[in-house]
Amino acid sequence: MSGYILLVDDSPAYLNLLHNILDARGYAVQTARHGFDALEKIKAQPPMLILLDINMPEMDGFALCEQLKQDPETAEIGVLFLSAHHDTETKVRCFAAGAVDYISKPFEEAEVLARLRTHLLILEQQRHLNGILNASLDGILTYRAVRDAEGQVADFRCLLANPRAAEIFGAAQEGLKLLSLKQQLARLQHPVAWQELLDVFVQGQPLDTERYTRSRRRWLHMLAVPLEDGLALTMRDTSERKELELALARLAEQDSLTGLPNRRVFDRCLQQEWRRCRQAGEPLALIMCDIDYFKAYNDSQGHIAGDGCLVHVGRTLQHQISWPEALVARYGGEEFGIILPRLPLSKAVQIADELLLAIRSLQLPHPGLPGAAPVTLSLGVAACLPDAQNGMSQLLQQADQALYRAKAQGRNQVVVAAAD
Numbered sequence: 001m002s003g004y005i006l007l008v009d010d011s012p013a014y015l016n017l018l019h020n021i022l023d024a025r026g027y028a029v030q031t032a033r034h035g036f037d038a039l040e041k042i043k044a045q046p047p048m049l050i051l052l053d054i055n056m057p058e059m060d061g062f063a064l065c066e067q068l069k070q071d072p073e074t075a076e077i078g079v080l081f082l083s084a085h086h087d088t089e090t091k092v093r094c095f096a097a098g099a100v101d102y103i104s105k106p107f108e109e110a111e112v113l114a115r116l117r118t119h120l121l122i123l124e125q126q127r128h129l130n131g132i133l134n135a136s137l138d139g140i141l142t143y144r145a146v147r148d149a150e151g152q153v154a155d156f157r158c159l160l161a162n163p164r165a166a167e168i169f170g171a172a173q174e175g176l177k178l179l180s181l182k183q184q185l186a187r188l189q190h191p192v193a194w195q196e197l198l199d200v201f202v203q204g205q206p207l208d209t210e211r212y213t214r215s216r217r218r219w220l221h222m223l224a225v226p227l228e229d230g231l232a233l234t235m236r237d238t239s240e241r242k243e244l245e246l247a248l249a250r251l252a253e254q255d256s257l258t259g260l261p262n263r264r265v266f267d268r269c270l271q272q273e274w275r276r277c278r279q280a281g282e283p284l285a286l287i288m289c290d291i292d293y294f295k296a297y298n299d300s301q302g303h304i305a306g307d308g309c310l311v312h313v314g315r316t317l318q319h320q321i322s323w324p325e326a327l328v329a330r331y332g333g334e335e336f337g338i339i340l341p342r343l344p345l346s347k348a349v350q351i352a353d354e355l356l357l358a359i360r361s362l363q364l365p366h367p368g369l370p371g372a373a374p375v376t377l378s379l380g381v382a383a384c385l386p387d388a389q390n391g392m393s394q395l396l397q398q399a400d401q402a403l404y405r406a407k408a409q410g411r412n413q414v415v416v417a418a419a420d
């Protein structure tokens with residue numbers, strides 16, 4: 001018997017009267033003569049609504065109602081008090097105990113039926129709403145503003161948190177509701193700032209954003225909208241999509257053959273470092289290098305072997321450089337570009353010399369060359385103190401010209417750009 005109405009009254013006359021009225025209207029009804037009997041019936045099969053007398057021996061209506069409201073299993077059952085007391089104090093006490101309504105005895109049949117219909121409708125709507133909230137894939141939370149003595153909003157009290165919200169927070173649903181908004185934000189290590197949410201409330205403008213929660217290691221799409229005297233917050237875990245996006249972004253910046261940063265990253269990084277070094281008054285150095293006689297290598301061994309050689313050289317360059325701020329990129333073809341922020345020319349030359357030796361000592365046989373000659377590099381080095389007069393493209397050009405001279409002078413060597 002689900003969705004039935006339980007009548008609790010110690011007066012058999014009232015019990016019979018109510019039973020007959022409701023039964024005639026097709027309601028499923030059960031009756032209880034005292035509080036303990038009622039508790040047993042509620043436990044066996046929770047009703048939707050209880051019509052509850054106040055004055056009963058042993059356990060009165062208030063005590064029964066309070067007990068029901070304390071138990072999460074029965075807290076949602078609607079309680080309507082029926083009593084011969086007409087004073088305001090009693091009525092207020094009924095609502096304080098958790099009742100949804102109060103009907104005076106003796107009652108009018110039409111009034112009881114009308115109030116019953118209203119509360120059944122409200123309960124049904126609430127059940128629909130709870131169904132939606134419980135099934136939602138979004139975490140949903142609502143809050144009411146809490147003000148300090150000066151009337152300023154000091155925090156928000158959580159009124160509602162659905163199961164998905166609890167899951168996102170890694171908390172029990174009831175426990176989550178006990179935390180204020182500030183405490184909840186702290187639990188997620190502040191993916192959004194308190195001030196941002198306060199602005200939503202004060203300025204009435206929604207906040208629609210995607211943030212990373214450090215404590216949960218998840219990406220969350222968060223939408224905060226103002227309510228009458230509070231906020232509603234919905235959260236959706238977007239980690240899977242976001243990780244995919246980030247992985248694609250990383251792929252778009254990576255040279256697919258060597259795994260090194262590509263030309264696009266080189267150009268962007270050079271611009272950033274140029275600005276940074278210019279602001280800090282620090283030097284910026286560049287090494288441009290490429291594999292000697294690489295066309296001959298490809299021509300004699302084919303492109304697959306050539307690719308293997310590029311990977312080997314690229315990785316060696318990257319591992320060899322110990323300067324933590326260095327960026328080694330595949331510039332194009334068999335050419336590599338190395339950005340060395342905050343290094344003077346002398347240090348950059350030292351690094352270039354080390355790279356020359358490192359590749360030479362790999363002793364990778366170069367089948368396109370006579371004898372047992374190994375794969376070697378030619379390197380051009382340039383550095384400058386970035387300023388308005390000394391342009392970035394000029395630095396790049398100097399390193400490139402130095403590389404060209406290294407080629408022209410017989411390859412397998414480092415050439416330093418001439419100072420202006």
Ligand SMILES: [Mg+2]
Pocket residue numbers: 009010011053054055056
């Ligand atoms: Mg009574």
